[in-house]
Amino acid sequence: MAERVEELADRAPRKxxxxxxxxxPAILLHGVTKTFGETQAVGDLNLxxxxxxxxxxxxxxxxxxxxxxRMIMSILQPDCGSVSVLGHRSALDxxxxxxxxxxxxxxxxxxxxxxxxxxxxxxxxxxASILPERVGHRLEQLGLEQYxxxxxxxxxxxxxxxxxxxxxxxxxxxxxILDEPFxxxxxxxxxxxxxxxxxEHDRGATIVFSTHVMAHAEELxxxxxxxxxxxxxxxxxIADIRSRYDPRTIHLQPFRADADAAPLRxxxxxxxxxxxxxxxxxxxxxxxDPAAALARIASAIPCSRIELARPTLEEIFVRTVSGxxxxxxx
Amino acid sequence: MKKFLFVASHExxxxxxxxxxxxxxxxxxxxxxxxxFGLPRLMGQRQLHIAGEVAVIxxxxxxxxxxxxxxxxxxxxERRQQRAQRSAQGAYGAAGSxxxxxxxxxxxxxxxxxxxxxxxxxPRIRFIKRTDDLVRAKSWLVQPAPxxxxxxxxxxxxxxxxxxxxxxxxxxxxxxxxxxxxxxxxxxPVYDLYVPANLxxxxxxxxxxxxxxxxxxxxxxxxxxALDQLDALSQVQAGRSITVAxxxxxxxxxxxxxxxxxxxxxxxxxxxxxxxxxMLLTTMVEEKSSRIIEVLLAAVSPLELLAGKILxxxxxxxxxxxxxxxxxxxxxxxxxxxxxxxxxxxLYLFLMFVISFLVFGSVMVAIGAAVEDIRDAQxxxxxxxxxxxxxxxxxxxxxxNPNSALSTTLSFTPILNTFAIMARLASTSPPPFWQxxxxxxxxIATVIAAIWFAAxxxxxxxxxxGRPPNFATLVRWAVSS
Numbered sequence: 001m002a003e004r005v006e007e008l009a010d011r012a013p014r015k016x017x018x019x020x021x022x023x024x025p026a027i028l029l030h031g032v033t034k035t036f037g038e039t040q041a042v043g044d045l046n047l048x049x050x051x052x053x054x055x056x057x058x059x060x061x062x063x064x065x066x067x068x069x070r071m072i073m074s075i076l077q078p079d080c081g082s083v084s085v086l087g088h089r090s091a092l093d094x095x096x097x098x099x100x101x102x103x104x105x106x107x108x109x110x111x112x113x114x115x116x117x118x119x120x121x122x123x124x125x126x127x128a129s130i131l132p133e134r135v136g137h138r139l140e141q142l143g144l145e146q147y148x149x150x151x152x153x154x155x156x157x158x159x160x161x162x163x164x165x166x167x168x169x170x171x172x173x174x175x176x177i178l179d180e181p182f183x184x185x186x187x188x189x190x191x192x193x194x195x196x197x198x199x200e201h202d203r204g205a206t207i208v209f210s211t212h213v214m215a216h217a218e219e220l221x222x223x224x225x226x227x228x229x230x231x232x233x234x235x236x237x238i239a240d241i242r243s244r245y246d247p248r249t250i251h252l253q254p255f256r257a258d259a260d261a262a263p264l265r266x267x268x269x270x271x272x273x274x275x276x277x278x279x280x281x282x283x284x285x286x287x288x289d290p291a292a293a294l295a296r297i298a299s300a301i302p303c304s305r306i307e308l309a310r311p312t313l314e315e316i317f318v319r320t321v322s323g324x325x326x327x328x329x330x
Numbered sequence: 331m332k333k334f335l336f337v338a339s340h341e342x343x344x345x346x347x348x349x350x351x352x353x354x355x356x357x358x359x360x361x362x363x364x365x366x367f368g369l370p371r372l373m374g375q376r377q378l379h380i381a382g383e384v385a386v387i388x389x390x391x392x393x394x395x396x397x398x399x400x401x402x403x404x405x406x407x408e409r410r411q412q413r414a415q416r417s418a419q420g421a422y423g424a425a426g427s428x429x430x431x432x433x434x435x436x437x438x439x440x441x442x443x444x445x446x447x448x449x450x451x452x453p454r455i456r457f458i459k460r461t462d463d464l465v466r467a468k469s470w471l472v473q474p475a476p477x478x479x480x481x482x483x484x485x486x487x488x489x490x491x492x493x494x495x496x497x498x499x500x501x502x503x504x505x506x507x508x509x510x511x512x513x514x515x516x517x518x519p520v521y522d523l524y525v526p527a528n529l530x531x532x533x534x535x536x537x538x539x540x541x542x543x544x545x546x547x548x549x550x551x552x553x554x555x556a557l558d559q560l561d562a563l564s565q566v567q568a569g570r571s572i573t574v575a576x577x578x579x580x581x582x583x584x585x586x587x588x589x590x591x592x593x594x595x596x597x598x599x600x601x602x603x604x605x606x607x608x609m610l611l612t613t614m615v616e617e618k619s620s621r622i623i624e625v626l627l628a629a630v631s632p633l634e635l636l637a638g639k640i641l642x643x644x645x646x647x648x649x650x651x652x653x654x655x656x657x658x659x660x661x662x663x664x665x666x667x668x669x670x671x672x673x674x675x676x677l678y679l680f681l682m683f684v685i686s687f688l689v690f691g692s693v694m695v696a697i698g699a700a701v702e703d704i705r706d707a708q709x710x711x712x713x714x715x716x717x718x719x720x721x722x723x724x725x726x727x728x729x730x731n732p733n734s735a736l737s738t739t740l741s742f743t744p745i746l747n748t749f750a751i752m753a754r755l756a757s758t759s760p761p762p763f764w765q766x767x768x769x770x771x772x773x774i775a776t777v778i779a780a781i782w783f784a785a786x787x788x789x790x791x792x793x794x795x796g797r798p799p800n801f802a803t804l805v806r807w808a809v810s811s
Contacts, residue, residue, distance in 0.1 A: 075627050075793065092631055100628035106621030111344075122336050123629035167625065 024087045026051045026175050026206035027072055032081035034067050034230075041067040043230045045081070049208055049223075051174075054201050056217030056224040057210040058313065064230035065210040066103050069179050072208075073100055086175055096125035099173035099205075103180045105164045109153040113139070116152060117167055124171035131170075138166045141199075142192065158189045165193060169200055176200055178209035182216055194220055214313035226317055233320050245311045245319070247290055250282040250297060253305040263300045269293040281309075333630045337638025338645065345609060345646040355653050358601070380453035380533050382479030385460045385467050388486040393521070396544035397457040397484075400557075406452050413561075453536050455481065464524075471526055482537055483524040520545050591671070592729035592756035595679055596749055598654055600722045603686045604715065606647035607694040610639060614698025615707050623792050632789045636781075640691050647687055678755050678766075682748040685773035689745055690714065692777075692784035696804065699784075700791035706798035713801075714745070721749040732757040741769045744776040783808050 027049040034042045042064040049055050057065050070076040071083060074091040085091040091098055108116055117135045122128060139145045142162050147155060155163065161184065169176065178197070182190050197220065201207050211217055217224050218238065226234035236244070257278045264270050264282060269292070271285040284293050290308050298306050311319070345351055388394040399405065456478075460467055467483045521541060525534060547557045572580050617623050626635055655676075662671065697710045721740065728737045732754040740750035741761065751769040754761045786808040791799070799807070 070793070073628055075624065095629060098628065100625070102621070102624040102628070104621040104624055106617070106623065106625060108344075108622060109620060119336070119340055120625070120629065123333060123626070164625070168628075 023051050025049055025084070026053075026086055027208065028082075028084040029068075029072070030082045032068070032071055032078045032083060034064075034071060034076060034078050040230050042071065042078075042227075045227075045230075045232055047225060047232065047235070049206060051206050052201075052204060053206055054197075054220065054222050055206075055208045056221035057208060057227065058214050058217045058224055058317070059210075059212065059227035061212050063212075063227045065212075065227055066179055067230075068227065069177055069208075069210060072177065073098070094175075096171060097174040099124075099168040099171065099176040099200075101165055101168040101176075101178045101181055103183070103210075105161060107152040107160055107164065110151055112149055112151055113144075113155070113163055114148040116163070117170055120167040121170040124173075126171045134170065138170060142166065142196070158185055161185060162189065162193070165196065169196075169205075172203070173205055176205045176207045178207070180211055181209055182211065182213065190216075214317060218313045224313065226320065228317075228321050234316070241313070241316060242310065245316050247308045247310050248284045248286075248288070249309040249311075250284065250290075250294060251305075251307050251309050252280045252282060252297065252301070252303050253278060254280065255302045255304055259301060261301070264297060267293075267296055267300060269296060332634075334634040334638035334641065337626075337630060337635055338641035341613070341639050341642025342645040345613075345643060346649055351646065351650070354605075355650050358654070378530060378532055379451050380455065380536055382454075382481035382533075383456045383458055383475075384481050384537060385470060385483045386457050386486070387460050387464065387467060387483065389488045390486070391459065392548045393484075393486045393541075393544050394457060394459045396547040397540060400540050400543045400547065401453070401455050401457055403452045403454060409558075409561075410452075412558075455537065455540070457484075457540075468524060471524060480526065481529060481533060482526075484537075484541060485522045485524070487518070487520060487522070588758050589729070591675075592753040593725055594658065595675070595756050596722055596725040596753050598651060598658075599679070599683050599686060599749060599752060600718060601654070602647045602651045602683055603690045604718055605650065606643045606687060607690040607711075609646070610643045610691050611694040611698040611707050611711060612704060613643075614639070614695050615702060615704050618699060618792065619702040627792065632792065633785055636692075636695060636785055636788050639695055640688065640781075643691060644684065644687055647683075651683065675756055678752060681770065682752045682773070685770070685777055686745075686748040688777045689748075689773070689780045690718065692780035696784035696787035696791070699788045700794065700804055700807075701798040702795060703798065710798070710801060710804075717745060718749070721746045725749065725753045728753040729757040732759045732761065738765070741765060742772050744772060744779075747772050747776075 025048045027047060029045050029047040032042060032045045032047075033040065045064075045068060047068075057068065059065050067076065071078050072085060072091060074083070074085075083090070086094040086097055088094045108119075111119070114132075114135055117138065118128075118131045121131045121134065126134065136145065136148070139148060144159065144162060144166075147159065147163070152160060152163065161181075165178075165181065168178070176197075181193060181197070185193060194216075197207060197209070209217075209220075221238060223237045224234065224241065225232060234241070261273050261275070261280055264273055264280070269284055269288045270282055272283040274281045274283075282297060284290065294306065294308060384397075386394040386397060460470075460483075464483070464485060471480050471483050473480070523534070523537070523541075543557065546560065550557055550560050574580055617626070630638070693714055694711055697707050701707045701710065724736070724740070728734075728740065728750055731737060737750060737754055738761075740746050741754060743750070747769045751761065751766060755766065760766075787804050790807045791804075
């Protein structure tokens with residue numbers, strides 16, 4: 001099953017870059033705000049997602065990602081600001097070109113898988129005559145063809161989630177919006193779904209997915225938007241983020257576990273050292289050239305392993321949020 | 331095809347093609363048929379076998395003797411047969427004119443006379459004359475009697491049983507005291523009846539019936555008549571009643587049908603509206619609680635979803651109603667009564683049902699969208715369900731007094747108006763046309779208001795989770811959105 005997805009992923013043409021700049025943005029939000037009672041779920045959100053890109057909307061639970069997505073989908077109306085989706089003022093006008101996998105997923109429990117997928121395809125404007133073949137093809141992509149006549153309630157949770165994903169892409173959408181697509185999936189299913197997302201992306205679809213597991217975004221996206229307490233705190237490509245947030249930590253494993261770290265403390269480049277079992281985590285001083293520091297540290301203490309640790313998106317998020325909090329007037 | 335039609339067709343098929351709907355649609359008409367034809371037989375089989383002893387304290391002895399004669403099982407059987415034959419002859423006489431004809435009608439008459447003849451097992455009561463005092467008789471009544479039940483004590487009041495014999499039949503002059511001067515019939519109680527605590531009401535009724543026959547026998551003898559003669563004299567077979575239609579055709583009048591028609595049509599509307607409304611409520615809550623709703627909203631607008639669901643359920647309700655109507659028509663055809671139903675009534679039935687369904691269905695779907703637990707949904711929808719139930723309960727009153735102030739007022743009361751006007755239309759005194767069309771206009775205005783309300787609630791409620799709203803909150807949503 002996994003091999004089949006991989007094979008399809010390899011065959012899919014890579015044409016993302018060519019499409020990225022063509023046409024109006026897939027999504028354009030300008031000053032979008034949404035308040036529920038006294039809680040502002042999303043505040044003054046500006047966002048532009050060019051066509052053909054794979055965007056990650058990241059942030060902790062309750063950050064406002066789902067509300068933002070629901071406004072993009074015109075399921076919720078913003079209190080103020082404007083939304084444009086695939087060049088339309090409302091997603092309602094382009095529903096048949098959008099695939100959507102909501103965070104709170106559901107199926108018709110009593111309905112058979114094939115019937116469910118055909119129904120969703122019909123609702124998305126797919127011609128009835130081609131639907132059976134397409135349903136079969138989509139199920140085959142995930143190796144789920146044996147479930148065609150099963151009732152949805154008979155499927156495992158992971159399989160149900162895959163069926164829901166297939167329902168979202170049954171009409172080959174131009175824009176695919178996935179809200180927490182990996183939640184509740186086991187590692188194998190997560191891998192399968194990631195590959196399917198890549199297939200859709202390679203087909204040419206613009207993809208926006210939200211996640212609170214930032215590692216997923218880091219592995220999958222070419223661009224991330226961080227949201228914290230309803231406000232955008234970061235909007236950049238992965239490459240730019242990596243280059244902007246210089247690595248400032250070196251992980252070192254001395255030959256001897258009880259090796260003295262004193263020689264390292266004398267180096268100007270070293271700001272702090274934390275011993276973590278047999279490993280030393282060396283934090284570099286601001287403005288230090290990591291490559292030069294790496295060489296000086298390696299010569300200062302014999303080691304079996306030394307590496308420059310890149311900051312994870314999670315670390316960047318924490319740093320960004322704490323920076324924003326520090327800069328906020330009290 | 332418009333997307334709401336896909337939703338409607340899905341809603342329709344997922345309702346109609348379920349085992350529950352099929353069984354429900356077949357079982358309810360079957361139950362109706364059972365009630366119509368099977369219940370009398372079932373009830374007959376469940377009648378009591380009455381057996382026991384009754385003590386009679388009768389100073390004259392005349393009533394006691396008559397009682398013993400009347401309670402003879404052989405004579406009871408003979409009397410039953412004679413009465414059944416007289417009823418059958420009378421019924422055939424009324425039906426034999428050609429106005430009400432056909433094998434179905436004849437079969438119905440035969441069935442009716444058969445039922446009238448079948449009055450349950452013959453009671454086996456032995457009346458025992460007692461000459462001792464009442465105190466001792468009472469102790470006899472309450473003492474345990476394992477083999478033969480002690481059912482009652484009858485104490486005939488002296489001078490009352492044959493009181494009519496002391497009345498001059500021609501003048502009605504009172505010669506025995508307590509006699510009504512106008513009728514010549516004794517107004518004072520003839521006997522006292524003492525019964526044990528566990529005597530069944532039906533058993534007491536049988537004893538009282540026999541006592542009545544015995545007293546009448548004594549009185550008849552005083553006038554030189556026999557009970558059979560009195561029986562024959564009191565029998566008056568009703569003449570036939572013929573309905574003359576506007577086009578001049580004649581049909582047998584069926585007063586029962588006139589009384590039952592409004593109730594039947596209202597029940598049909600009620601069952602269709604309530605059943606489909608509840609179905610809308612349930613499916614809505616299920617879709618919301620299973621979280622499929624957001625997937626649907628990504629494909630269709632809330633208004634398309636709302637319209638599709640209501641339309642689909644309306645179709646399912648029409649199928650259900652159609653089945654019930656078929657059963658009803660089949661029943662009417664069997665008794666050659668099909669022609670008695672005015673076709674215009676069916677048109678009105680369709681119209682009124684659609685209006686009432688759209689109103690009730692919209693409210694139900696709005697409530698279903700606002701909550702995610704079926705119990706919360708039912709408690710929010712209860713006032714509307716009770717309202718429908720109340721109007722059905724009033725139907726009999728409305729059809730008996732179709733032009734009363736209450737009937738007229740209800741005809742223009744939103745939500746209830748369709749039921750009230752339908753009951754009046756089916757009554758023997760239909761309302762004037764302007765009232766019918768005004769009621770329809772009120773209905774259409776209510777439909778518009780209900781759909782507006784539902785659309786507002788629907789849009790907000792679908793994605794609301796957590797504490798269920800109360801009705802005031804729903805109104806606030808509708809007004810504020």
